[in-house]
Amino acid sequence: MGRGPGTLENSPRPGRRLWAHVVRRCLLVPFLVLAPLAAVAPRGDQRFNLYWHGGLFRDDPLRIITHTIATTETYLRLGNFRPLGRMTEKTLDLLVYIGMQQLHLPATVLLRLVTLGAAIAVTFAVVLLAESVLTRGRMFTTAPSVVALLLPYAVGAGFVAAGRNSTTTLFGGLYLSTTALVLLVAVAACRLARMRWWHAVFAVTAGGALAVYNEPAYFAVPLATAAVLLRNRFVLGQGARELLRSPGVRFAALLWAGFLPVFGTVRWVIRGYCADGGCYHGSDMVVDPDSLLVLPVRMLAWTPPMSWPAATERAGASWPWGILPVVALLVLAVLALRTLKISPEADRPAGRALAGLALTALVLLTFGALPAALSVEIHTYYPGPALWQQGWRDSAVTAPAGMLLVATLLAFAARTGRRSAGLVLAVLVLAATGTVAANRAYADAAAGWEASQLDNRIALALGAFERGRAGDARRCALLDEALRSQQDQPSKQQRYTDSLNTAAEDLAGVPFCRGNTP
Numbered sequence: 001m002g003r004g005p006g007t008l009e010n011s012p013r014p015g016r017r018l019w020a021h022v023v024r025r026c027l028l029v030p031f032l033v034l035a036p037l038a039a040v041a042p043r044g045d046q047r048f049n050l051y052w053h054g055g056l057f058r059d060d061p062l063r064i065i066t067h068t069i070a071t072t073e074t075y076l077r078l079g080n081f082r083p084l085g086r087m088t089e090k091t092l093d094l095l096v097y098i099g100m101q102q103l104h105l106p107a108t109v110l111l112r113l114v115t116l117g118a119a120i121a122v123t124f125a126v127v128l129l130a131e132s133v134l135t136r137g138r139m140f141t142t143a144p145s146v147v148a149l150l151l152p153y154a155v156g157a158g159f160v161a162a163g164r165n166s167t168t169t170l171f172g173g174l175y176l177s178t179t180a181l182v183l184l185v186a187v188a189a190c191r192l193a194r195m196r197w198w199h200a201v202f203a204v205t206a207g208g209a210l211a212v213y214n215e216p217a218y219f220a221v222p223l224a225t226a227a228v229l230l231r232n233r234f235v236l237g238q239g240a241r242e243l244l245r246s247p248g249v250r251f252a253a254l255l256w257a258g259f260l261p262v263f264g265t266v267r268w269v270i271r272g273y274c275a276d277g278g279c280y281h282g283s284d285m286v287v288d289p290d291s292l293l294v295l296p297v298r299m300l301a302w303t304p305p306m307s308w309p310a311a312t313e314r315a316g317a318s319w320p321w322g323i324l325p326v327v328a329l330l331v332l333a334v335l336a337l338r339t340l341k342i343s344p345e346a347d348r349p350a351g352r353a354l355a356g357l358a359l360t361a362l363v364l365l366t367f368g369a370l371p372a373a374l375s376v377e378i379h380t381y382y383p384g385p386a387l388w389q390q391g392w393r394d395s396a397v398t399a400p401a402g403m404l405l406v407a408t409l410l411a412f413a414a415r416t417g418r419r420s421a422g423l424v425l426a427v428l429v430l431a432a433t434g435t436v437a438a439n440r441a442y443a444d445a446a447a448g449w450e451a452s453q454l455d456n457r458i459a460l461a462l463g464a465f466e467r468g469r470a471g472d473a474r475r476c477a478l479l480d481e482a483l484r485s486q487q488d489q490p491s492k493q494q495r496y497t498d499s500l501n502t503a504a505e506d507l508a509g510v511p512f513c514r515g516n517t518p
Helices: 012-037 046-057 063-070 072-078 083-103 107-134 146-157 172-191 197-211 215-235 240-244 247-274 289-300 304-312 323-345 351-374 376-381 395-416 418-447 450-463 469-485 490-508
Strands: none
Touching: 012 107, 012 146, 012 323, 012 418, 046 063, 046 083, 046 107, 046 490, 063 072, 063 083, 072 083, 072 247, 083 107, 083 172, 083 450, 107 146, 107 172, 107 215, 107 351, 107 395, 107 450, 146 323, 146 395, 146 418, 172 215, 172 247, 172 395, 197 215, 197 247, 215 240, 215 247, 215 351, 215 395, 289 351, 289 376, 289 395, 304 418, 323 418, 351 395, 395 418, 418 450, 450 469, 450 490, 469 490
């Protein structure tokens, strides 16, 4: 059986009430965990892209498509091909820019709101994946499982600002939304009850699109395949012949049919460009014995206690303490007590169904860690403890996948009664509170970095654009400071100048720094 005795087959109202409870936790827990990062300045390419993309596309958003297509060959020669992912990135940057222009707020705050929205989307998507695997019939018509009650707390605890390259702090909107997409493709495959011709067209098209989205999006195809096979075997109890003929398996096969030709062609073209080196270092992959050692490490690096040191490396020993963590603990405790109160009404999946879900999470966790295990950048710049602690682009996948695995195992352990369920919730609440404290410590450290202070002042200058001489003088001083900070990197000096001028011309019809220009 895929559902246990807690199923409310004839009680749709309690089912809807419990689903409303889950939805509220999916909103509130990520908000609490990410609130300390609300004013952390953008870094890396986002410092430039927010203003560059916003100024270019605000009056003509459809130009995002033509602009991306026009630069396709350039990126192919650099060793990556992510046109749909780049369109998504530019769209998110445009959303931040429009918010800045309309609300006169710094882009910093709006950037973090976009990351929060993507984190909420991931939390919902993880819950939907769990229920799509565990539920035998139609979803939402009965009470959610106990796994769904635990997941908002578990996934929220994984949103750690684990260093400057963590997706919680860098390109979070892009990579977290990509993870949500990966999970939702698996949900679609699991919930397909009957294959029609338009489903086949969609599957082939979606497979091809995933091959040109970005690297994390590739995992959607193997995850959908694994999720369908495991659900059909462990939850529905299908035999080999019935399993292979199921609509979900055929849907997954058509995903592969669309994905592999496009993926293979793109990799072949990139291999021709990059065979002699010289391509983008962040896309370089290597298969060697070290990869086998790095893979299990990165499969564990998402664990909140493991990743907290990367967020708190510049903080003192007192980083777990403070008003914000205490407030977060109280709020999370109140939310968890309510969850504990209604948990007897939740569905209790059978052990076999939970095993299928745990294996699904393990598949996603393995594939999520694979790019880091093969990455030349990780092998070069993440020595020793950094491999265990520092986040990277894989974190957007491994943290939700790992927390899904943890929540599933904890749900299995908590099947014995209310007391064990309370202990499980207490552990998750403490983990989420620790992440709040770690994120607060990271934000405190980031606020003291000269580069962050400069980029925050630039964001303020553009958010509240002053058109007079005094405002121009302040902006010229900011631009001079930015150019001095990059004096050994002419390309970044040029990007600062171009991106800020593009935004200022769009906002006010003048360069960012007019100087002595009349």
